[in-house]
Amino acid sequence: xxxxxxxxxxxxxxxxxxxxxxxxxxxxxxxxxxxxxxxxxxxxxxxxxxxxxxxxxxxxxxxxxxxxxxxxxxxxxxxxxxxxxxxxxxxxxxxxxxxxxxxxxxxxxxxxxxxxxxxxxxxxxxxxxxxxxxxxxxxxxxxxxxxxxxxxxxxxxxxxxxxxxxxxxxxxxxxxxxxxxxxxxxxxxxxxxxxxxxxxxxxxxxxxxxxxxxxxxxxxxxxxxxxxxxxxxxxxxxxxxxxxxxxxxxxxxxxxxxxxxxxxxxxxxxxxxxxxxxxxxxxxxxxxxxxxxxxxxxxxxxxxxxxxxxxxxxxxxxxxxxxxxxxxxxxxxxxxxxxxxxxxxxxxxxxxxxxxxxxxxxxxxxxxxxxxxxxxxxxxxxxxxxxxx
Numbered sequence: 001x002x003x004x005x006x007x008x009x010x011x012x013x014x015x016x017x018x019x020x021x022x023x024x025x026x027x028x029x030x031x032x033x034x035x036x037x038x039x040x041x042x043x044x045x046x047x048x049x050x051x052x053x054x055x056x057x058x059x060x061x062x063x064x065x066x067x068x069x070x071x072x073x074x075x076x077x078x079x080x081x082x083x084x085x086x087x088x089x090x091x092x093x094x095x096x097x098x099x100x101x102x103x104x105x106x107x108x109x110x111x112x113x114x115x116x117x118x119x120x121x122x123x124x125x126x127x128x129x130x131x132x133x134x135x136x137x138x139x140x141x142x143x144x145x146x147x148x149x150x151x152x153x154x155x156x157x158x159x160x161x162x163x164x165x166x167x168x169x170x171x172x173x174x175x176x177x178x179x180x181x182x183x184x185x186x187x188x189x190x191x192x193x194x195x196x197x198x199x200x201x202x203x204x205x206x207x208x209x210x211x212x213x214x215x216x217x218x219x220x221x222x223x224x225x226x227x228x229x230x231x232x233x234x235x236x237x238x239x240x241x242x243x244x245x246x247x248x249x250x251x252x253x254x255x256x257x258x259x260x261x262x263x264x265x266x267x268x269x270x271x272x273x274x275x276x277x278x279x280x281x282x283x284x285x286x287x288x289x290x291x292x293x294x295x296x297x298x299x300x301x302x303x304x305x306x307x308x309x310x311x312x313x314x315x316x317x318x319x320x321x322x323x324x325x326x327x328x329x330x331x332x333x334x335x336x337x338x339x340x341x342x343x344x345x346x347x348x349x350x351x352x353x354x355x356x357x358x359x360x361x362x363x364x365x366x367x368x369x370x371x372x373x374x375x376x377x378x379x380x381x382x383x384x385x386x387x388x389x
Contacts, residue, residue: 019099021107021115024092025131027052027123031097038097040090042083043228044363054087055124064217071217079221081126088130090362093143104135141357142350144377146272155346156356156377159272165263166340168332169313172263176332177272177280182261183328184283184320184367186307191246192253193306197286198243200302206234213292225364226288226321233285242285245278283308287320288366326368330376337380344384356381 023029030050031038037049048054061083062076092100104112112135116128142150146159154160158177165172166179173179213227214220220227232238249270251260261270261279270279286308293300303309311318311325318325336343350356356377364370 019103021103021111022118024100024103025112025115025119027055027119027121027127031091031094031100033097038094040087040094041361041363042087042090043225044361045228045232048087051087051091052121054084058083058087058124064214068217075217077125080124081130084124084126085130085133086362088127089134089137089359092134093138093359093361095145095147095361098149101138104131105139107135109135137357140353141355144356144358145360152346152350153356155343159276161268161272162336162340163267165267166332166336168335173261174263174268174270175272175275176336177275178261178263178270179332180329181275181280181283182258183313184280184287184311185257185261186312187256187258189257189306190253191251191255191257194257194282195243195246195253197303197306197308198239198246200299201234201285201289202236202239202243204299206230209293210234223292223366226292226366229281229284229366230288230292233281234289242278242282249274284366287311291321321366326372329368329373330379333376333380334383337384338387344387347381348384348388350381352381352385 019031023031028050039047039049041047042054042057046057048057058080062080065071092104094100107115109132112131113128116131119127142148142153144153144156146154146157148154148157158175158180160175162173162175165174166176168176168179169183171179173182210227210231213223213230257279261275286303286306290300290303290308293303300309308320311320311328313328316324318328337347338344356374358370358374358377365373368376
């Protein structure tokens with residue numbers, strides 16, 4: 001009987017079927033895991049199952065502003081290439097499946113070029129170059145996020161739990177993520193007030209307002225992730241989800257939103273994931289509606305009354321989309337990576353030849369765009385190395 005059970009026990013440990021290099025570069029390929037397609041995304045929310053599905057989306061995006069003199073042929077071509085590169089990278093750097101990345105980085109540039117030359121399906125201009133760019137980048141980079149197969153990369157994630165807590169601005173937090181999301185709420189804001197604001201958002205029809213953000217390429221293109229974030233989170237279904245979350249977790253109407261995200265008697269009342277998808281996304285929603293609303297919009301005044309007109313910390317008030325707020329990440333990382341020896345040792349252990357990156361399904365962040373985040377992370381490694389010397 002025991003011998004009969006051994007194959008069953010081992011079957012769950014066997015590696016999934018390999019994804020070949022030729023399959024990865026073939027546009028129609030759908031990577032399957034557990035019988036379901038592994039999706040990837042542009043701007044975090046616009047999902048695709050294959051690169052072939054991405055191509056029509058790119059075409060539609062480049063034709064969005066046909067009458068704009070400031071979005072001519074050169075701008076359309078650059079925009080198309082950027083979307084294509086982002087789509088290829090999102091296909092390869094999957095949050096759900098490591099096989100595409102493993103396949104790409106374990107083949108030579110010449111082998112990749114040969115596989116691309118054998119593709120018979122129709123592909124847009126720059127398709128091969130996008131794959132080669134992504135391969136070159138990720139052969140010399142490590143993705144620092146909470147589910148990384150590399151332990152040092154996992155530890156460098158903001159989501160990494162800190163058993164002893166981290167002291168930041170007079171309070172203790174379970175992780176740097178808990179601080180980063182909690183600080184977006186003014187200390188006076190209560191759960192009851194958040195519910196009231198959500199009810200205000202639920203009563204508004206958002207179609208025309210979102211269309212106004214789409215209409216101007218000079219507004220949409222630099223803020224594409226923020227606009228798609230708003231489109232995703234201003235649906236009735238999503239707003240109801242936030243309401244339901246605030247009704248659970250043992251929350252009371254009088255609880256102050258920032259305080260309950262700090263380390264209390266029970267560690268990790270909220271996981272880092274909950275910090276991001278509940279507290280972070282909810283705060284981002286209120287802040288972004290304020291930022292993109294007209295100055296005479298009554299809703300803007302309502303949000304300002306609840307202090308979503310900026311980020312308040314001690315005596316400081318910072319714009320939500322501002323260099324001042326973004327630089328706060330560097331301040332809290334100085335505590336984690338310079339003042340806490342175990343984390344300084346981890347960030348110092350990764351060779352300088354490897355660039356620290358942070359890529360999550362082509363998601364970005366309006367409060368601290370990923371290129372800035374990555375720049376700060378590599379800067380912290382330099383400071384930690386200098387401190388060690």
